[in-house]
Amino acid sequence: MTLKIIIGLLIPFLGTTFGSFMVFFMKDKLNVKIEKFLLGFASGVMVAASIWSLIIPSLEMSSSLNKFSFVPASVGFILGILFLLFLDCIIPHIHLDSKEPEGIKAQIKKTTMMVLAVTLHNIPEGMAVGVTLAGALANNATITLAGAFSLSIGIAIQNFPEGAIISLPLKAEGNSKRKAFTYGMLSGIVEPISGLITLLLTNAILPVLPYVLSFAAGAMIYVVVEELIPEAQSGKHSNIATIGVAIGFVLMMILDVALG
Numbered sequence: 001m002t003l004k005i006i007i008g009l010l011i012p013f014l015g016t017t018f019g020s021f022m023v024f025f026m027k028d029k030l031n032v033k034i035e036k037f038l039l040g041f042a043s044g045v046m047v048a049a050s051i052w053s054l055i056i057p058s059l060e061m062s063s064s065l066n067k068f069s070f071v072p073a074s075v076g077f078i079l080g081i082l083f084l085l086f087l088d089c090i091i092p093h094i095h096l097d098s099k100e101p102e103g104i105k106a107q108i109k110k111t112t113m114m115v116l117a118v119t120l121h122n123i124p125e126g127m128a129v130g131v132t133l134a135g136a137l138a139n140n141a142t143i144t145l146a147g148a149f150s151l152s153i154g155i156a157i158q159n160f161p162e163g164a165i166i167s168l169p170l171k172a173e174g175n176s177k178r179k180a181f182t183y184g185m186l187s188g189i190v191e192p193i194s195g196l197i198t199l200l201l202t203n204a205i206l207p208v209l210p211y212v213l214s215f216a217a218g219a220m221i222y223v224v225v226e227e228l229i230p231e232a233q234s235g236k237h238s239n240i241a242t243i244g245v246a247i248g249f250v251l252m253m254i255l256d257v258a259l260g
Contacts, residue, residue, distance in 0.1 A: 019163020024177055032237060042228055044251075098131060161205030
């Protein structure tokens with residue numbers, strides 16, 4: 001079981017690593033259409049994962065509350081949004097297509113701030129994997145180990161293009177391929193770390209598991225609405241991003257239903 005948990009935590013990180021490795025094979029910059037599609041795809045995966053792997057189990061666990069079963073899911077979701085909003089306001093970072101840094105002002109290299117932006121996105125994904133694994137370990141009827149793995153695999157799939165999207169621009173800015181790969185890979189290390197921390201807090205989490213599941217969902221949706229969708233829909237070829245959302249959403253839904 002321990003080995004399976006370790007694998008479950010590492011799968012999303014491997015997705016980022018393999019994506020970052022593409023810097024050794026691809027040109028300096030992704031084609032705009034491909035980048036738009038990948039941003040949309042990542043958005044679709046995260047939305048579907050939030051619904052099927054997090055919010056629905058949260059509602060099912062709270063069914064004993066009858067007509068108030070929506071309370072844990074609603075409260076946790078809002079807290080997740082506020083948590084990411086707080087991190088967004090304090091962590092200095094800059095997005096790929098932006099010239100204006102966000103968060104607290106700090107004398108940090110642009111490269112580091114770009115990596116921090118992606119790292120910020122990865123925190124809720126690691127939490128989501130950790131909390132579903134915690135639920136599976138507790139033999140919760142609504143969360144199976146297979147379901148937790150489907151979430152982990154889905155996040156890894158959307159992390160693959162994310163790794164490429166962060167490493168290729170870093171190379172285009174003059175960094176060596178090895179350095180660009182390292183930065184891209186390190187942006188994903190926060191996922192197994194945040195997932196492990198969540199697992200270590202299992203005893204504290206279990207009594208409020210419905211809240212924590214929806215908390216992770218809220219944090220993921222914040223990333224989608226605040227960052228991924230605006231970037232995907234800006235400029236030309238927004239229709240390609242929309243197709244990416246549809247494909248990512250359906251793929252994650254299939255994974256969760258088939259494996260969960």
